[in-house]
Amino acid sequence: MAAAxxxxxxxxxxxxxWIEARGLTASYGSSPALRGLDASIxxxxxxxxxxxxxxxxxxxxxxxxxxxxxxxxxxxFDGKSLDAxxxxxxxxxxxxxxxxxxxxxxxxxxxxxxxxxxxxGRGFVAESPGDxxxxxxxxxxxxxxxxxxxxxxxxxxxxxxxxxxxxALAQEAEVWLxxxxxxxxxxxxxxEFLETLWKVHGERRTTVxxxxxxxxxxxxxxxxxxxxxxGRTIAQGPAAEVLTSENLERAFGAPFSTRGSRFxxxxxxxxxxxxxx
Amino acid sequence: MNARILVLGLLLLALACALAFxxxxxxxxxxxxxxxxxxxxxxxxxxxxxxxxxIALAALVGGCLALAGAALQALLKNPLADPFxxxxxxxxxxxxAGAALAGLSPLISPAAAFxxxxxxxxxxxxxxxxxxxxxxxRLLLAGLxxxxxxxxxxxxxxxxxxxxxxxxxxxxxxxxxxxxxxxxVETLFPYAAAGAAVLIAASARLNxxxxxxxNAAALGVDTERTKRVVFLAASLLTGAAVAFAGVIGFVGLLxxxxxxxxxxxxxxxxxxxxxxxxxxLLVAADAVSRAALAPAELPIGALTAAxxxxxxxxxxxxxx
Numbered sequence: 001m002a003a004a005x006x007x008x009x010x011x012x013x014x015x016x017x018w019i020e021a022r023g024l025t026a027s028y029g030s031s032p033a034l035r036g037l038d039a040s041i042x043x044x045x046x047x048x049x050x051x052x053x054x055x056x057x058x059x060x061x062x063x064x065x066x067x068x069x070x071x072x073x074x075x076x077f078d079g080k081s082l083d084a085x086x087x088x089x090x091x092x093x094x095x096x097x098x099x100x101x102x103x104x105x106x107x108x109x110x111x112x113x114x115x116x117x118x119x120x121g122r123g124f125v126a127e128s129p130g131d132x133x134x135x136x137x138x139x140x141x142x143x144x145x146x147x148x149x150x151x152x153x154x155x156x157x158x159x160x161x162x163x164x165x166x167x168a169l170a171q172e173a174e175v176w177l178x179x180x181x182x183x184x185x186x187x188x189x190x191x192e193f194l195e196t197l198w199k200v201h202g203e204r205r206t207t208v209x210x211x212x213x214x215x216x217x218x219x220x221x222x223x224x225x226x227x228x229x230x231g232r233t234i235a236q237g238p239a240a241e242v243l244t245s246e247n248l249e250r251a252f253g254a255p256f257s258t259r260g261s262r263f264x265x266x267x268x269x270x271x272x273x274x275x276x277x
Numbered sequence: 278m279n280a281r282i283l284v285l286g287l288l289l290l291a292l293a294c295a296l297a298f299x300x301x302x303x304x305x306x307x308x309x310x311x312x313x314x315x316x317x318x319x320x321x322x323x324x325x326x327x328x329x330x331x332i333a334l335a336a337l338v339g340g341c342l343a344l345a346g347a348a349l350q351a352l353l354k355n356p357l358a359d360p361f362x363x364x365x366x367x368x369x370x371x372x373x374a375g376a377a378l379a380g381l382s383p384l385i386s387p388a389a390a391f392x393x394x395x396x397x398x399x400x401x402x403x404x405x406x407x408x409x410x411x412x413x414x415r416l417l418l419a420g421l422x423x424x425x426x427x428x429x430x431x432x433x434x435x436x437x438x439x440x441x442x443x444x445x446x447x448x449x450x451x452x453x454x455x456x457x458x459x460x461x462v463e464t465l466f467p468y469a470a471a472g473a474a475v476l477i478a479a480s481a482r483l484n485x486x487x488x489x490x491x492n493a494a495a496l497g498v499d500t501e502r503t504k505r506v507v508f509l510a511a512s513l514l515t516g517a518a519v520a521f522a523g524v525i526g527f528v529g530l531l532x533x534x535x536x537x538x539x540x541x542x543x544x545x546x547x548x549x550x551x552x553x554x555x556x557x558l559l560v561a562a563d564a565v566s567r568a569a570l571a572p573a574e575l576p577i578g579a580l581t582a583a584x585x586x587x588x589x590x591x592x593x594x595x596x597x
Binding site: 029062065066067087088089090091092094095096098101102103104105106107108111112115116118119121 | 351354355356407481484485487488489491492494495496497498499537541542543
């Protein structure tokens with residue numbers, strides 16, 4: 001889908017929540033994962049981040065979530081250096097939905113969603129009745145309100161992703177960072193997750209950075225695509241311009257032409273969500 | 278925080294204290310204790326003056342160890358974390374024993390134990406660090422290494438020490454509440470209060486850590502600072518406990534686990550209730566250790582290990 005056809009990517013819907021990175025370097029563990037990455041994502045845009053395993057996609061999200069430090073270069077968030085902003089302030093505005101969380105201790109789904117209110121409280125103390133109300137509204141929006149009292153570690157993968165999406169919603173952030181939100185989900189749960197995401201994104205007009213290996217999904221959902229390879233951006237721009245076989249071959253080192261393997265990515269048949277906002 | 282659970286915890290602690298006053302080599306009746314007159318009444322007063330400090334010490338030590346364990350479990354997102362298993366207690370014992378061998382005043386021993394505990398925490402965390410983050414399996418192995426090393430140091434010191442010094446070494450290795458005095462309780466109290474206040478103040482942040490360190494960072498917590506503060510406060514509590522009671526294992530493992538199954542894993546409840554429950558456990562365990570083989574005493578550390586080791590095995594089996 002071309003950017004111009006996407007009703008949400010039209011500029012000016014929201015002017016807060018834009019991100020710009022120049023020459024960004026960061027490490028994951030002891031090995032460098034970002035080696036001078038450039039990115040610019042407009043406010044309210046859905047940007048898909050594609051690239052082979054180890055290309056730095058997840059690391060980019062972790063840097064933006066302030067889970068990993070910026071080692072070199074600069075990241076601007078609404079024009080201000082991300083490094084210079086207080087952590088709690090950026091946590092109110094940027095929500096991170098990790099790929100999978102291994103829950104060791106029991107925690108109710110509602111309490112997990114309430115954690116999204118933590119950066120808003122005074123000094124991480126008790127949540128207010130208003131926080132509870134917001135959490136429940138978010139859980140209803142993501143269709144997980146019936147699970148509120150359940151132990152989150154006992155939920156299915158799809159349910160848990162939607163609980164985390166509800167948390168991002170309760171966080172009232174302007175930017176959502178989603179790390180492979182559809183990985184490991186069966187077709188029905190994938191569809192349910194994407195429909196929920198599309199619906200709440202439509203309501204909130206948040207900026208979304210979505211790491212995925214699903215190239216057709218990027219084409220359907222994203223107004224903007226970033227292609228990463230070895231910690232650098234090799235192409236970025238409107239989805240229709242970036243998702244060419246030439247670019248994809250360069251990024252993945254796999255044939256993307258119509259004459260390639262019978263398993264090539266373009267021929268993959270994936271269920272299409274009914275994306276009616 | 279749930280006030281009813283806190284009140285229940287206080288009631289249980291009071292019950293354990295009453296029991297501990299009554300039992301031992303000589304049994305006391307409450308009537309004798311209250312009246313304090315006549316021959317039996319005077320015996321009662323005398324025994325109370327001996328048992329009182331011991332009970333207070335048991336309560337503080339148990340509370341400190343349980344609270345330190347609960348906070349470390351949340352910080353490291355690991356139900357197997359415990360000051361004893363992570364080598365913190367061993368480091369504290371070496372610090373306190375070193376100060377005693379050097380002839381320093383017993384009033385210095387909590388500070389020396391704290392330094393030992395903090396050094397042990399740093400060393401264990403350093404060994405467990407892999408690629409910039411704490412690896413949990415490595416953490417338990419590093420604790421094992423540290424414990425082996427500290428045991429070797431204590432045994433070495435024990436073999437060259439003689440008389441009173443040897444007895445002191447044995448005390449730190451085995452753990453005992455027998456040498457309780459009002460002065461020790463008074464010295465321990467500020468350390469316990471300071472460490473407990475710091476950890477309870479961090480409890481909401483520890484909730485975010487108990488889902489994961491990345492989780493806490495993404496929600497705006499300065500994770501490096503919180504880790505330092507919690508490690509130091511847990512070392513302070515462990516050091517204070519070990520300085521006056523030696524190494525008593527498994528309290529920090531047992532208590533938070535039991536409290537979690539009753540009250541859930543909200544650290545804002547779990548931490549204060551763990552302190553009360555740890556106090557209750559150690560007061561009760563000390564009473565049992567005095568009464569079971571009276572007039573001989575069962576070492577308190579043996580009793581807590583007998584309770585804790587099976588739980589540890591069970592938790593290990595359940596941990597994926």
